[in-house]
Structure formats: structure tokens, C-alpha cells
Amino acid sequence: MDYEKIKKASARRDIALKTVIYIFLAIWALIVLFPFYWMLLTSVKSYGSYDSDWMSVIPSSPTLENYKTAFSAVPLGGYFANTLIFTLATTAIMLFVTVLAAYAFARLEFKGKDLVFTLFLALMMIPTELVVITNYVTVTELDLRNTFAGLILPSVTSVFYIYLLKENFAQVPDELYYAAKVDGTSDIKYLFKVMMPICKPTIVTITILKVIECWNSYVWPRLVTDDRAYFLVSNGIQEIRESGFGRENVPAMMAAVVVISVPLIVLFLIFRNKIMEGVSRGGIKG
Amino acid sequence: MKVTLKNLTKIFPNKKTKSEVIAVNNFDYVIEDGELIGLLGPSGCGKSTTLNLLSGLLEPTSGSIFFGDDDVTMLPAESRGVGLVFQNYALYPHLTVLQNITFPLENRKGKDKLSKEQMVEMATEVARLVQIDGLLDRKPSELSGGQQQRVAIARALVKKPRILLLDEPLSNLDARLRLQTREELRRIQRSTGITTVFVTHDQEEAMSISDKIVVMKDGVVHQTGAPQEVYDDPINYFVATFLGTPPINCFDGCVKDGKISIGDEAIMDCAGVSDREVIVAIRPEGFSLDGDEKQVFTCELSRVEVMGRDMSVVAMHEKCKSPLIRAIIDSDNLKNLNGDKVVFGLKPHKLFIFEKESGERIRF
Amino acid sequence: MKFKNLKAWLYLLPAVLFLGVFMLYPLVDVIIYSFEEGYNSASQTYFGVGGYNYQYVLNDPYFLQALKNTFILVLITVPLSTALSLVISVALSSIKRLRSWFQTLYFLPYVTNTLAVGLVFMILFDQRSQDSIGLINTLLSYVGVDPIDFINGPYWAKMLVLSLYTVWIVMPFKILILTSSLASVDEIYYNAAKVDGTPRWRVFTKITLPMISPTLFYLIITGFIGAFKAYSDAVALFGTNLNANEMNTIVGYIYDMLYGDSGGFPSYASAAAVILFIVVLTITVINLLVSKKNVHY
Numbered sequence: 001m002d003y004e005k006i007k008k009a010s011a012r013r014d015i016a017l018k019t020v021i022y023i024f025l026a027i028w029a030l031i032v033l034f035p036f037y038w039m040l041l042t043s044v045k046s047y048g049s050y051d052s053d054w055m056s057v058i059p060s061s062p063t064l065e066n067y068k069t070a071f072s073a074v075p076l077g078g079y080f081a082n083t084l085i086f087t088l089a090t091t092a093i094m095l096f097v098t099v100l101a102a103y104a105f106a107r108l109e110f111k112g113k114d115l116v117f118t119l120f121l122a123l124m125m126i127p128t129e130l131v132v133i134t135n136y137v138t139v140t141e142l143d144l145r146n147t148f149a150g151l152i153l154p155s156v157t158s159v160f161y162i163y164l165l166k167e168n169f170a171q172v173p174d175e176l177y178y179a180a181k182v183d184g185t186s187d188i189k190y191l192f193k194v195m196m197p198i199c200k201p202t203i204v205t206i207t208i209l210k211v212i213e214c215w216n217s218y219v220w221p222r223l224v225t226d227d228r229a230y231f232l233v234s235n236g237i238q239e240i241r242e243s244g245f246g247r248e249n250v251p252a253m254m255a256a257v258v259v260i261s262v263p264l265i266v267l268f269l270i271f272r273n274k275i276m277e278g279v280s281r282g283g284i285k286g
Numbered sequence: 287m288k289v290t291l292k293n294l295t296k297i298f299p300n301k302k303t304k305s306e307v308i309a310v311n312n313f314d315y316v317i318e319d320g321e322l323i324g325l326l327g328p329s330g331c332g333k334s335t336t337l338n339l340l341s342g343l344l345e346p347t348s349g350s351i352f353f354g355d356d357d358v359t360m361l362p363a364e365s366r367g368v369g370l371v372f373q374n375y376a377l378y379p380h381l382t383v384l385q386n387i388t389f390p391l392e393n394r395k396g397k398d399k400l401s402k403e404q405m406v407e408m409a410t411e412v413a414r415l416v417q418i419d420g421l422l423d424r425k426p427s428e429l430s431g432g433q434q435q436r437v438a439i440a441r442a443l444v445k446k447p448r449i450l451l452l453d454e455p456l457s458n459l460d461a462r463l464r465l466q467t468r469e470e471l472r473r474i475q476r477s478t479g480i481t482t483v484f485v486t487h488d489q490e491e492a493m494s495i496s497d498k499i500v501v502m503k504d505g506v507v508h509q510t511g512a513p514q515e516v517y518d519d520p521i522n523y524f525v526a527t528f529l530g531t532p533p534i535n536c537f538d539g540c541v542k543d544g545k546i547s548i549g550d551e552a553i554m555d556c557a558g559v560s561d562r563e564v565i566v567a568i569r570p571e572g573f574s575l576d577g578d579e580k581q582v583f584t585c586e587l588s589r590v591e592v593m594g595r596d597m598s599v600v601a602m603h604e605k606c607k608s609p610l611i612r613a614i615i616d617s618d619n620l621k622n623l624n625g626d627k628v629v630f631g632l633k634p635h636k637l638f639i640f641e642k643e644s645g646e647r648i649r650f
Numbered sequence: 651m652k653f654k655n656l657k658a659w660l661y662l663l664p665a666v667l668f669l670g671v672f673m674l675y676p677l678v679d680v681i682i683y684s685f686e687e688g689y690n691s692a693s694q695t696y697f698g699v700g701g702y703n704y705q706y707v708l709n710d711p712y713f714l715q716a717l718k719n720t721f722i723l724v725l726i727t728v729p730l731s732t733a734l735s736l737v738i739s740v741a742l743s744s745i746k747r748l749r750s751w752f753q754t755l756y757f758l759p760y761v762t763n764t765l766a767v768g769l770v771f772m773i774l775f776d777q778r779s780q781d782s783i784g785l786i787n788t789l790l791s792y793v794g795v796d797p798i799d800f801i802n803g804p805y806w807a808k809m810l811v812l813s814l815y816t817v818w819i820v821m822p823f824k825i826l827i828l829t830s831s832l833a834s835v836d837e838i839y840y841n842a843a844k845v846d847g848t849p850r851w852r853v854f855t856k857i858t859l860p861m862i863s864p865t866l867f868y869l870i871i872t873g874f875i876g877a878f879k880a881y882s883d884a885v886a887l888f889g890t891n892l893n894a895n896e897m898n899t900i901v902g903y904i905y906d907m908l909y910g911d912s913g914g915f916p917s918y919a920s921a922a923a924v925i926l927f928i929v930v931l932t933i934t935v936i937n938l939l940v941s942k943k944n945v946h947y
Binding site for chain 3: 018021022024025028029031032033035036038039042055096097098100101103104105108109110111113116120123125126127129130131132133134135136137138153154156157159162187212215216218219222223233234237238241242250253254256257260261264265267268269272275276279280
């Protein structure tokens with residue numbers, strides 16, 4: 001056997017394979033990035049010369065005019081503020097509800113616990129599409145259309161997050177609880193001072209998932225708001241597309257798209273490891 | 287297959303500290319055909335790295351490895367034809383025992399390709415050798431640790447490897463099974479006659495079944511040889527302390543006027559050694575209580591533990607490097623113990639002295 | 651004990667309230683709705699109980715169109731995205747340099763607003779006006795393909811864009827889950843296979859695939875469920891009037907029945923929602939049965 005030859009052949013194969021892999025990965029990166037690149041690029045092309053300039057890879061006269069248009073032609077700032085309020089309020093209430101419920105299931109003893117928990121798990125299988133109809137009717141009847149309460153309240157619950165956190169809570173050793181009890185710690189104090197710090201990664205995970213979900217939510221806000229004063233960014237962008245400057249002024253529309261996309265992307269780039277770890281731990285989308 | 291290691295060196299760069307770790311340093315050794323070699327040392331000593339260099343999973347930084355006359359140094363693992371048994375066996379959990387064993391055979395291509403029947407036949411044959419032929423349809427998760435171990439060995443042996451490598455083969459087994467499997471390993475190695483290298487941190491394990499042992503520390507080979515030889519004649523302080531259970535008893539001492547002393551007591555002659563500070567090391571079986579010794583050593587008696595035929599005399603001495611001294615004595619001599627002092631006799635060939643700084647053996 | 655019970659229920663109270671009002675009650679209610687014939691939301695009256703709503707929905711050409719669209723979308727995007735993400739994840743796992751860069755990059759679509767980025771896809775594929783063409787068509791014209799109206803044109807072209815966008819959107823999640831699953835396969839198995847001289851392809855099919863098969867099936871199941879609920883991607887590309895565009899999905903049909911220009915029929919919407927639930931449940935059960943047979947753990 002000629003070992004030198006075997007070795008060389010295998011090294012050559014390795015290099016060839018690696019090259020193919022890198023090219024392939026680069027192509028996919030391009031496919032992922034291109035829409036972002038194109039929207040940024042288009043958003044700085046001037047409306048006046050768009051017809052001649054639209055294909056250029058480098059804009060001939062870059063301008064921020066479109067961003068001004070996006071904010072002035074429609075109340076984009078208002079959509080933003082709404083989305084921010086909606087996201088923060090929904091996430092905060094969700095955390096409150098989830099933490100308490102998860103603690104009850106993980107730590108407290110009460111009659112019918114198993115039965116109630118099974119019922120909870122069964123609810124995980126129910127798609128939102130099934131319950132949205134009645135919720136729509138309920139909110140309409142309660143006269144909550146075009147209010148933050150109508151937007152937020154039905155969006156709060158996530159059985160899956162309760163389940164995720166309960167599983168994590170249950171991993172905290174019993175001894176800690178008994179030790180705290182012996183020292184005279186109340187349940188609520190134990191929950192906030194011991195359980196939550198220990199399970200911080202999971203709490204961060206569900207917070208991130210909920211924030212992403214809220215920021216991008218479209219269907220429910222569309223159902224319960226027809227007053228622009230309560231539009232979220234998703235509804236706003238749809239409005240721009242259908243009855244605003246949308247197809248007329250593509251650069252301005254892209255500017256609006258950039259503005260809407262940037263907050264989450266920046267958030268993601270800052271917390272990318274936490275977010276990716278969180279999503280893969282949560283293992284579920286939406 | 288004779289295996290030759292020439293100046294084998296492996297250096298791992300450490301990215302964080304920008305420094306280097308020399309995992310194996312200038313390893314020179316010849317393994318004769320059919321030998322069972324135990325690579326022995328504390329964790330981090332480079333023994334596993336050496337094994338991985340042999341298997342081809344790692345490439346050496348310098349030096350070379352020969353299988354027989356073939357230089358295999360740069361040959362990747364897949365072309366080396368070694369059998370490797372991993373510490374936690376690495377059995378494929380989704381395959382049955384039979385499928386696990388035939389796995390290496392199915393990789394053969396071209397003229398070496400085997401028919402299904404041939405593969406099953408070969409697998410059954412090794413399975414019989416390691417005595418798992420009744421378990422071929424099971425999944426690894428349905429086997430005990432010892433059985434999984436045998437499957438791993440069968441999988442390594444089935445392709446008739448040029449050498450067999452085992453990484454901590456017994457460490458995942460409980461104590462009773464370990465003794466049993468030790469013998470079993472020896473039997474399998476004998477009956478196949480395959481050159482075998484195994485890695486362990488357990489000196490008792492290495493001593494009990496190896497033809498030769500290689501004692502390593504910090505990437506450096508300290509001593510090689512037959513287990514009894516190394517035990518009886520350690521070349522330095524590390525080797526002396528690493529081998530033997532109960533461990534060797536060590537004392538701060540000195541050589542003065544051709545005599546070895548511990549504290550004020552001169553315990554043995556050592557003609558020809560110049561005066562200096564030394565470490566005195568005495569094997570547990572190096573003490574006696576016959577009552578007619580010339581060389582004696584006085585310690586404070588702590589307690590006696592009788593273990594049937596032998597007894598263990600536990601004593602203390604202010605110069606001892608550990609809190610307690612343990613001596614193994616024939617229990618017939620129990621009568622010679624009384625009071626709170628014990629006067630041991632010493633067997634000269636069980637007592638070694640080492641340089642205080644370098645740990646080198648001082649012969650006398 | 652009584653006090654203990656009370657305390658526990660106090661902790662549970664918010665969750666029970668929210669879930670009761672916005673999940674449990676609607677669940678019962680939607681089934682009731684779906685059987686109430688001629689429900690009038692203004693007067694809250696109905697004049698019969700029976701299967702008429704289902705009959706209506708199942709005979710509604712818009713619903714049949716939506717059903718067809720959804721099935722086509724599912725059948726294209728689930729296999730395509732799963733296979734592609736598997737290939738990408740395996741490629742990612744085989745490299746060291748630039749790996750985390752690629753990983754971060756590939757995850758970007760996950761954190762973007764489906765509606766917003768959908769507009770970019772629309773711009774890319776759209777005909778810009780009657781007489782000028784968009785970027786994709788311009789590129790196609792370089793290789794001699796006549797302009798295709800992807801947004802308002804032939805059915806297959808619209809379905810193509812919708813499928814492409816859906817794949818683009820769901821890939822980040824699948825790549826992330828698969829790469830972490832691949833990373834969790836103990837390296838020792840690969841070393842064992844290497845020592846035995848196992849060819850790459852065999853390592854992949856005999857070791858890697860079986861070891862990650864639970865994750866793969868999980869992704870297929872959730873992929874099916876997600877694809878059956880497709881809606882906002884279609885809205886982003888084709889606007890809210892999906893029926894006119896022949897691009898409606900089942901979920902879109904439900905919302906259209908509930909609200910908007912063609913809305914005001916909660917009974918029909920309910921019947922459609924129940925049908926969707928039954929379809930998804932059936933597919934999931936089939937998936938689970940298949941995976942029981944094929945997953946090795």
C-alpha cells in the first residue's frame with residue numbers, strides 16, 4: 001500500500017468537499033440576505049428617479065427622504081408606539097400569569113392537581129384559529145374593539161409557556177424548598193427569590209419568544225381594530241400596501257418595512273446567542 | 287503485529303492562553319507482537335492521547351508510528367485497520383448487537399466485499415469468543431454494562447484488526463464485574479494473540495493483566511517494563527507512589543554517614559551514598575514484626591485492622607508525608623504488638639530512597 | 651389542607667381565568683356555533699340546529715379553493731423546507747470556520763415581520779407596472795424567459811412565489827433545531843465509525859439520520875401543522891382580498907367569513923375552523939403513527 005498516496009487522495013477529497021460546502025452555504029446566505037439588502041437599498045433610492053434607478057445596485061442619489069415620507073404619509077410612529085405598548089403589556093401580563101401558574105403546578109399541593117394539569121396539556125393542542133372566532137365575538141360584545149384591552153387580553157395566554165416553565169421549576173431540588181420553609185420563607189418570597197433566579201434562562205426564553213410573537217402579530221389585531229389609532233405595525237404595513245402610498249411609492253414603502261424590521265433585528269443581533277438558544281430550547285414556533 | 291513508536295510527540299495549542307500543552311512528549315517504545323500493554327497514569331498524563339495517536343484519530347506533531355515495517359504515522363484512522371473500544375463503548379443505540387458487530391464489515395468495498403452470510407458468520411464467531419452469542423438480537427439499551435463492553439470488543443475484533451486498542455475498558459463497570467472482565471479481557475487477548483494496548487488510570491488493573499506497563503505523567507513516559515519489575519524497582523518517586531495498593535509509605539529522611547535516618551532513628555545502611563536529604567519510601571509489605579530484626583523503625587501505634595490471613599497495622603510518625611502509615615503483616619505476628627509504640631522490622635528490598643528535589647531514585 | 655388548596659388556586663386563578671374565558675369557553679362555543687343554522691350576529695338568534703353550516707362550507711367554491719391551495723402549499727413546502735434545512739444543517743455542522751456567522755445569518759428571517767418582508771418578496775417578483783418588469787423577471791429575461799406576472803398572473807406562478815416565501819420564512823427555525831440536534835450526537839460514534847473506515851454517506855444514513863430521526867419527525871409534524879395554518883404570508887404577497895386572487899388558505903377563509911367585506915358569518919367560520927382542526931388532527935395522528943414505525947428510540 002502506498003500510504004502517501006492514500007493520504008493525499010483523502011486530503012484532496014476533503015478540500016474539494018469543503019469548497020463545495022462553503023459555496024453552498026454562501027449561496028444560501030445570499031438568498032437569506034438578499035431581501036434585506038434589497039429593502040435597505042430601495043429605501044434610500046429617491047422616488048423621483050426610481051423608474052430609472054430601480055435596478056441599480058448602488059443608488060445614484062441616496063436619500064433619507066423616503067423615511068420622512070413613511071412617517072408623515074401614515075402615522076407610522078403611532079403604529080410603533082401601539083406595538084410597543086401591546087408587546088410590553090402582553091409580555092408582562094403573560095409572565096405574571098405564567099410564573100404563578102407554573103409555580104402552582106410545580107411546587108404547591110392541591111386537590112385535583114393532576115386533573116387540572118392534564119386539562120392544561122390538552123389545551124396545548126387547540127389551535128388559536130379555533131378559538132379566535134368566539135374571542136372576536138366576545139370582544140365585540142364587550143365593546144372592546146379598538147381598545148388595548150381588546151388587543152391584549154386574548155393574546156396573553158400561552159399554555160406551552162406554562163408547561164415549559166413548570167418543567168423547569170420542577171427540576172429545582174425539593175430540599176431548597178424545605179430549607180426555605182424551615183427558615184420561615186413564604187411561598188411568594190421563595191418563588192421570587194429562589195425559583196425565578198434559578199430558572200432565569202427559561203424565563204428569558206419565554207419572554208423573548210413572546211416579544212417576537214407580539215411584535216409580528218397580525219391576525220388578531222386586524223380582527224379587533226379598524227381604527228388606525230390602534231393599528232400595530234403589521235396592520236400598518238398592510239394598510240400602506242393596500243390603501244396608502246404602497247405600490248405608488250415603492251422606496252417609501254421599503255423605508256417603512258426597514259423601520260418595522262429594524263427593532264427586532266437589532267434586538268436579535270444584541271442577544272443572538274440567548275435568542276437562538278431560547279428558541280431551540282423552546283423548540284416551537286408561534 | 288509489532289508496533290514501534292519513535293519520538294512520538296503531540297502538542298495541543300491552547301487558543302485562549304496562547305500557550306501550548308505538550309500532551310505526549312517524545313514517546314519512544316516498541317510493542318512486541320502479541321503483547322498486552324497497559325498505558326497507565328493519572329488523568330491528563332497523555333495516555334488517552336497516545337491511544338488516539340495509535341488509532342489515527344489524532345495526528346502527531348512529530349515522531350512516527352510503525353505497524354510492523356509500515357510507517358502509518360500519516361495514515362488516517364479509516365485506513366489503519368485498528369480495532370478501538372471506547373470508554374463508554376460507543377455502541378450504536380439504534381442497531382441490534384448483530385448489526386453493531388457487522389457494521390465495520392459492511393464498510394468493505396470492491397473485492398473485499400462480504401456477503402450477508404459471511405458477515406453474520408464472522409460476527410457470530412467473535413460473539414462466541416466474547417460469549418455474547420445469545421444476545422445478538424438485542425438492542426444495546428437492553429444489555430448490562432458488562433455485556434455492552436463485550437459487544438464493543440466484538441465489534442473491534444470482527445474486522446481482524448492489526449492492533450486492538452482499549453480506552454479505559456473497565457472504568458464503567460462495577461467493582462465485582464471489573465475483576466471478572468479483567469480476566470475475560472486477558473483470555474480474549476490470549477486466544478486471539480492480537481497486539482493490544484489499553485489505557486487505564488487504575489494501576490491494579492494494569493498490573494494484573496498486562497505483559498508490560500507504561501507509566502506516564504504529564505506527557506512523559508516515566509518507566510516501562512513488566513508489572514512486577516516496575517513495582518519492585520521504581521525509577522523515581524512518582525512511579526513508586528503511583529503503583530501499589532495500599533500505597534507506599536513515604537517519609538522525609540536523610541542520609542548521613544552511610545546510614546538512612548528518619549528523624550533521629552537510623553533505620554538502614556546505605557554504604558556509598560553521600561550525605562543529603564532524601565525521601566524514604568517503604569512498601570506496606572516491607573514492614574515485619576518477627577521480633578528478630580536488625581533494622582528497626584519505631585512508630586506510634588494507632589490501630590490494627592485484621593483482614594483474615596493478613597493484618598494491617600496502622601501507625602503514625604511525625605516525619606511521614608501522610609497522616610497514617612499502613613503496614614501489611616502476617617497475622618501470626620500479632621503477639622508482638624503491645625503498648626502505644628510499635629517497632630517494625632524493615633525488608634531492604636521493599637525500601638527505596640529518592641532525591642528530595644528531583645524525585646530520582648538513589649540506588650545503594 | 652383547606653388553606654393549602656385555597657392558596658394554590660389563588661396562584662392558578664389568573665391562568666384559569668384567562669384560559670377559561672379565551673380558550674376553554676371559545677372552544678365549546680365554536681362547536682356550538684358551527685351547528686347553529688342561520689345565526690345572526692346582530693340579533694344573536696338562530697333558527698335551527700344541524701349540519702347545514704358544514705354543508706355550506708364544503709360546497710363553497712372559495713373554501714374548496716382554499717382547501718386546495720393549502721394542501722398544495724403543504725405538500726410543496728414541508729418536504730422542500732425539511733430536506734433543504736437538513737442539507738444546510740449537515741453542511742453547517744461539517745465546518746468550523748465562519749460557522750457561527752452563517753448560523754446567525756440564517757436565523758435572521760425568524761425575527762422579521764412576516765408581513766413586512768413579504769412586501770419585499772412582492773416587490774422582487776412583481777411586475778412594476780404595465781410596461782416594466784421587476785427584478786426577478788429581469789433576471790429571468792437574461793436567460794430568455796418571458797416575463798411572468800407572479801403576483802397577479804397565472805395560478806402556478808402565484809403558488810410558486812407563495813411556496814418560496816413560505817420556505818424562506820420557515821427555514822431558520824428548522825435549521826436551528828436540526829443543527830442543535832446534530833451537535834448533540836456524541837462525537838464518539840463518529841470516531842467509532844471512522845476507525846472502522848465507514849464511508850461518509852454510510853455514516854450519514856446509518857448513524858446520523860437514525861440518531862436525529864426524533865427531531866426530524868418533530869419538525870415534520872410541526873411543519874405540517876404550521877403549513878396548514880398558512881395565512882399571513884399569503885396576505886403579505888397578495889393582499890387581503892385573497893379569494894379574488896385564488897390564493898386564499900383555510901385560515902384566510904375563516905377570517906374572511908368572520909370579518910371584512912365578505913364577513914359577518916361566524917357560523918360558517920366556525921364550521922371551517924372545526925374542519926381545519928379535524929384535518930390537522932388527522933394528519934398529525936398519521937404522522938405520529940408513521941414516526942412510531944420509523945423512529946428508533
